[in-house]
Amino acid sequence: MILDIGFETMPREDLEAIVLRRLKATIDHVYANVPFYRKKFEENHITPNDIKSLEDLKQIPFTTKKDLRDNYPFGMFAVPMDNVVRIHASSGTTGKPTVVGYTARDINTWAELMARALAAGGATRGDIIHNAYGYGLFTGGLGVHYGAEKLGASVIPVSGGNTKRQIIIMKDFGPTILTATPSYTLHLAEVAEEMGVSFRDLKFKFGIFGAEPWSENMRQEIEQKLNIIAVDIYGLSEIMGPGVAIECHEAKKGLHIFEDHFIPEIIDPGTGEVLPYGETGELVFTTITKEAFPLIRYRTRDITSLNPEPCICGRTHIRMNRVSGRTDDMLIIRGVNVFPSQIESVLMGINEVEPHYQLIVDRKDKLDTLTVLVEVEERLFSDEVKVLQNLERKVSKNIKEYLGVSAKVKLVEPKAIARSQGKAVRVIDNRKI
Amino acid sequence: MRAEQISVFLENKAGRLAEVAAILAEADVNIRALALADTSDFGVLRLITNDNQKAMQALKNRGFTVSKTDVVAVEVEDKPGGLNRILDILHQAEINVEYMYAFVQHNGKNAVMIFRIDAIDEAIKLLQKNNITVIEGSQVYTM
Ligand SMILES: [Zn+2]
Numbered sequence: 001m002i003l004d005i006g007f008e009t010m011p012r013e014d015l016e017a018i019v020l021r022r023l024k025a026t027i028d029h030v031y032a033n034v035p036f037y038r039k040k041f042e043e044n045h046i047t048p049n050d051i052k053s054l055e056d057l058k059q060i061p062f063t064t065k066k067d068l069r070d071n072y073p074f075g076m077f078a079v080p081m082d083n084v085v086r087i088h089a090s091s092g093t094t095g096k097p098t099v100v101g102y103t104a105r106d107i108n109t110w111a112e113l114m115a116r117a118l119a120a121g122g123a124t125r126g127d128i129i130h131n132a133y134g135y136g137l138f139t140g141g142l143g144v145h146y147g148a149e150k151l152g153a154s155v156i157p158v159s160g161g162n163t164k165r166q167i168i169i170m171k172d173f174g175p176t177i178l179t180a181t182p183s184y185t186l187h188l189a190e191v192a193e194e195m196g197v198s199f200r201d202l203k204f205k206f207g208i209f210g211a212e213p214w215s216e217n218m219r220q221e222i223e224q225k226l227n228i229i230a231v232d233i234y235g236l237s238e239i240m241g242p243g244v245a246i247e248c249h250e251a252k253k254g255l256h257i258f259e260d261h262f263i264p265e266i267i268d269p270g271t272g273e274v275l276p277y278g279e280t281g282e283l284v285f286t287t288i289t290k291e292a293f294p295l296i297r298y299r300t301r302d303i304t305s306l307n308p309e310p311c312i313c314g315r316t317h318i319r320m321n322r323v324s325g326r327t328d329d330m331l332i333i334r335g336v337n338v339f340p341s342q343i344e345s346v347l348m349g350i351n352e353v354e355p356h357y358q359l360i361v362d363r364k365d366k367l368d369t370l371t372v373l374v375e376v377e378e379r380l381f382s383d384e385v386k387v388l389q390n391l392e393r394k395v396s397k398n399i400k401e402y403l404g405v406s407a408k409v410k411l412v413e414p415k416a417i418a419r420s421q422g423k424a425v426r427v428i429d430n431r432k433i
Numbered sequence: 434m435r436a437e438q439i440s441v442f443l444e445n446k447a448g449r450l451a452e453v454a455a456i457l458a459e460a461d462v463n464i465r466a467l468a469l470a471d472t473s474d475f476g477v478l479r480l481i482t483n484d485n486q487k488a489m490q491a492l493k494n495r496g497f498t499v500s501k502t503d504v505v506a507v508e509v510e511d512k513p514g515g516l517n518r519i520l521d522i523l524h525q526a527e528i529n530v531e532y533m534y535a536f537v538q539h540n541g542k543n544a545v546m547i548f549r550i551d552a553i554d555e556a557i558k559l560l561q562k563n564n565i566t567v568i569e570g571s572q573v574y575t576m
Pocket residue numbers: 247248250251256311312313314315
């Protein structure tokens with residue numbers, strides 16, 4: 001269902017006119033209220049009046065994660081704290097977390113976009129939404145929650161963890177929509193199986209999954225195991241949270257970006273050059289309606305491409321393809337670019353191995369080594385050692401073939417790979433460079 | 434005439450075998466036969482117990498990957514050439530033995546060997562025809 005027909009199916013020309021007007025207003029806003037931006041504009045001899053067309057956006061320098069850290073905690077806020085009604089923060093794996101703020105109007109915008117996203121993913125006001133995204137500083141839980149209420153659906157704020165209780169709630173409350181990270185969803189499937197609960201007997205129809213990169217193979221696995229239609233949702237706390245882009249369940253082919261609120265660009269992560277539609281590079285966003293925490297040309301570090309082709313669902317907003325990796329997840333191993341998602345595809349291609357894996361990179365005698373840990377699930381197990389050794393060899397051979405890098409494959413016991421808040425820890429880089 | 438074996442995947446690190454033994458002891462399961470095949474990274478522990486179902490459940494509950502396989506328990510004369518005779522019979526018939534291991538307990542005077550064979554029914558018939566005693570599964574678990 002298209003929740004906001006007016007904006008979501010708006011002819012491109014009309015949309016672009018609105019986008020330009022909103023962009024100009026945002027540039028004025030940050031120039032006047034964020035010292036960081038005023039300084040940046042002045043250093044580059046740009047004034048808000050120089051931004052006359054969407055094309056002019058390219059003149060403005062990028063904003064990076066480092067800029068946000070340098071202005072920790074509230075330096076990038078564009079309104080006085082009196083007007084900020086909510087603060088979220090993303091976990092900093094290295095250094096300080098990234099802190100973001102929202103005005104009451106920002107929260108309302110977010111709820112509206114999230115409601116649009118849920119509707120695009122198959123939800124209606126009659127649905128019960130089992131929301132297993134974590135509630136707290138992380139934007140996932142509350143973002144989906146407000147959207148679900150805005151849509152008028154019933155939301156179960158179950159959050160992450162306590163998986164057995166979640167399965168019981170699913171049985172007893174009969175939720176029809178699942179929102180969770182894809183890896184936690186597979187974990188739910190595992191635990192349900194252990195508890196003798198079949199998803200076929202539950203009432204789920206659609207699942208809306210995101211907050212971490214996943215693959216088409218994982219989608220198939222989730223759809224088959226949970227007997228649902230699974231769509232991809234995209235968002236990041238810096239830009240807003242979940243609900244920046246959503247796949248429509250009609251096409252399930254790329255995520256519509258809500259362009260009446262965010263301007264996407266794809267750039268070459270090395271040179272910063274803007275790339276044409278269809279080419280793969282780093283996704284960059286400019287927010288054009290946010291009050292408390294507007295960002296101009298923010299480098300997301302997510303790798304994807306944009307698809308301007310019209311969609312069967314009727315939405316006119318551009319689609320981004322599934323995020324295939326992160327610029328900072330990209331491992332350079334003996335000069336070869338390796339994304340963890342590529343390893344995942346290789347694993348899924350062999351015996352439909354469940355993607356519980358971890359990459360460990362070491363440097364021995366100035367040489368990089370890659371070790372891939374793979375959890376031995378029941379489906380992979382054999383009582384014959386040679387069968388298991390053949391599996392190791394086959395994974396290693398396919399990685400070499402598809403990625404051009406040598407890897408040692410090591411089979412490990414189930415649950416041997418650490419999970420952090422439902423997300424598997426995919427990469428451990430032990431190199432001291 | 435088949436007997437049932439359970440196999441457990443183990444990482445090759447200290448204490449894993451002891452943990453399996455402890456879990457089984459806690460579940461009040463007795464190990465009748467045990468063999469570990471390992472590589473530098475991992476091992477496969479094969480077990481025959483007095484209650485395979487209970488053993489499997491106990492290990493699964495603790496997160497181990499476990500599977501069941503049918504095997505053959507054969508009496509081997511406890512004298513030189515006893516085992517050889519059995520292997521010869523199977524070899525002549527081109528029946529491949531994946532692996533084998535010895536049972537802890539003797540059956541009277543004779544040793545007991547466990548054989549893992551793909552062509553299991555064919556092997557059982559052949560051994561019996563050659564007057565070699567194949568021990569019934571139910572008997573194996575309580576030996
Ligand atoms: Zn669509």
